[in-house]
Amino acid sequence: MNVTRTNKSEAPAPDAAPDPKAVEAIGRALEAHYSALVQAPLPDKFVELLARLEVGTPVSDPQRRRDALG
Amino acid sequence: MPSASFKDELLAEIRNLRAFAISLSGSVTLADDLVQESLLRAWSNSEKFQPGTSLRAWLFTILRNIYYSNYRKRAREVQDSDGFYARRLTVPGDQESHLDLEDFRQALTLLPPEQREVLTLIGASGLSYEEAAVICEVGIGTIKSRLSRARSKLVELLALDEASDAPPPERKVRRAG
Numbered sequence: 159m160n161v162t163r164t165n166k167s168e169a170p171a172p173d174a175a176p177d178p179k180a181v182e183a184i185g186r187a188l189e190a191h192y193s194a195l196v197q198a199p200l201p202d203k204f205v206e207l208l209a210r211l212e213v214g215t216p217v218s219d220p221q222r223r224r225d226a227l228g
Numbered sequence: 229m230p231s232a233s234f235k236d237e238l239l240a241e242i243r244n245l246r247a248f249a250i251s252l253s254g255s256v257t258l259a260d261d262l263v264q265e266s267l268l269r270a271w272s273n274s275e276k277f278q279p280g281t282s283l284r285a286w287l288f289t290i291l292r293n294i295y296y297s298n299y300r301k302r303a304r305e306v307q308d309s310d311g312f313y314a315r316r317l318t319v320p321g322d323q324e325s326h327l328d329l330e331d332f333r334q335a336l337t338l339l340p341p342e343q344r345e346v347l348t349l350i351g352a353s354g355l356s357y358e359e360a361a362v363i364c365e366v367g368i369g370t371i372k373s374r375l376s377r378a379r380s381k382l383v384e385l386l387a388l389d390e391a392s393d394a395p396p397p398e399r400k401v402r403r404a405g
Contacts, residue, residue: 176380180388184379185351187327191336192352194329195247204242207264208235211271 230274237283238270244353245287251348252295254337262299266291285359288349292363300341327386335385343378346371 175181245266249259269290270277277286336344342364349360350371361368383389 175376176383176389180383181379183327183388184332184382184386187329187332188347188351190329191332192247192251192348195250196243198247200243200246201260203260204246204263204267205239207267208238208271211268212232212235214229 230271234274234277238267238287241284241287242267244284245291248288248348248353249291249295251336251352252292252341252345253299258299258302262291262295265294269294282355282359284353285355285363288353288355289363292345331386332382335382338385339378339381343374343381346374347378350375 242263246259246263249262249266250256253259253262266287270287273290277283336347339347346360346364349355349363350357355363357368357371361371364371
């Protein structure tokens with residue numbers, strides 16, 4: 159028997175495959191879930207942060223600031 | 229000093245970066261700190277980014293590293309007190325899928341984080357298997373098997389493996405364990 163090790167990454171995962179329709183439903187739900195997150199209102203602070211970085215204003219680390227505030 | 233175009237490219241990725249952060253941490257509060265820290269790190273390490281490669285994948289790698297080294301423990305504490313993000317975000321009502329989005333999100337939180345992140349990277353963020361493998365620091369085979377396990381687990385949690393002929397009744401997420 160030829161037991162040459164084939165590239166496993168080429169083969170689909172061996173788990174029992176769920177119903178393709180169910181997988182499709184999950185794919186759609188996942189996209190809906192994620193696109194809602196992508197479209198959620200974005201706080202201004204990120205745009206402001208990049209603007210401050212661009213002009214060279216020192217910016218404090220959020221974790222440190224949080225700790226300092228207690 | 230990074231170029232103005234680098235800044236614009238970062239700006240264009242913020243929404244996706246934040247969506248990944250929320251999916252990963254399960255908390256909007258933590259996600260916003262994560263995004264902020266990732267942007268700072270990306271800015272100060274901009275020379276390490278290789279033009280022509282995926283900026284999204286690079287940013288996700290940075291964010292994921294920060295999450296697993298500093299935030300994961302905090303995430304567990306915050307999730308309990310803070311409530312799950314699904315209840316804190318307004319969700320546009322364009323749900324074409326049969327699945328109730330709220331049920332789906334609940335099921336998603338029951339997955340182990342390494343499965344949830346692979347599902348998010350490949351199924352939603354538009355990254356390739358190769359990019360996901362680099363981000364998660366595992367082989368492509370592992371990515372594929374995590375993806376497959378994540379899907380099977382969701383099918384089970386959402387009871388999609390039953391009565392697939394009938395129109396879907398009101399579904400409840402099965403209690404885990």
